[in-house]
Amino acid sequence: MILNMLVPALILGIAGLDFNSCSLKVFFPAFAEDFQNQGTGLPGKRCHQNLLVEYSHIICGDIFHRAMMSISRENWCVLDNILMPYNTMTICLEKLSDRVGCYYPNPNIQDFFIQIHSSYFQNCSNEELLMVDAPQGLVIALTLIPVSVIPILVYLVIWKSKVQE
Numbered sequence: 773m774i775l776n777m778l779v780p781a782l783i784l785g786i787a788g789l790d791f792n793s794c795s796l797k798v799f800f801p802a803f804a805e806d807f808q809n810q811g812t813g814l815p816g817k818r819c820h821q822n823l824l825v826e827y828s829h830i831i832c833g834d835i836f837h838r839a840m841m842s843i844s845r846e847n848w849c850v851l852d853n854i855l856m857p858y859n860t861m862t863i864c865l866e867k868l869s870d871r872v873g874c875y876y877p878n879p880n881i882q883d884f885f886i887q888i889h890s891s892y893f894q895n896c897s898n899e900e901l902l903m904v905d906a907p908q909g910l911v912i913a914l915t916l917i918p919v920s921v922i923p924i925l926v927y928l929v930i931w932k933s934k935v936q937e
């Protein structure tokens with residue numbers, strides 16, 4: 773459950789993307805590709821989109837709203853604070869989609885997430901997520917250091933073997 777959120781969080785950190793525009797794709801990398809390839813209903817079921825839209829707001833959206841209300845507004849952009857509510861909402865939406873015969877994710881769910889993001893994370897700037905952005909530099913450094921050491925090692929090995937000859 774936690775891992776479910778941690779992996780996207782890691783991707784978010786590595787990609788250093790901003791919360792507003794890119795988080796959908798970041799949180800659900802499979803989103804864009806998957807839902808287009810699927811029919812609207814689960815096998816043998818009809819996807820009740822109207823129920824999905826209605827209940828996603830009055831059930832999952834409400835649960836999320838209550839959780840967000842327990843966090844002070846200035847902390848809404850702190851990823852650590854929103855991981856749990858966000859995860860709970862995601863699970864809620866997954867279950868709901870299944871109950872009303874729809875695949876998850878789907879376009880209605882995507883719209884729902886866009887609404888959630890624009891109403892709760894609209895003011896989250898890159899600066900506020902700087903902490904999340906930081907690993908990007910680290911990742912680059914950790915990639916470049918070993919790579920740049922390889923030629924030096926190769927040179928040393930050749931030089932060493934020449935000396936021994």
Ligand SMILES: *[C@@H]1O[C@H](CO)[C@@H](O)[C@H](O)[C@H]1NC(C)=O
Binds near residue numbers: 891893894
């Ligand atoms: C974002 O900022 C605007 C203007 O300062 C404010 O009206 C709005 O309530 C803020 N939204 C959130 C989710 O904090």
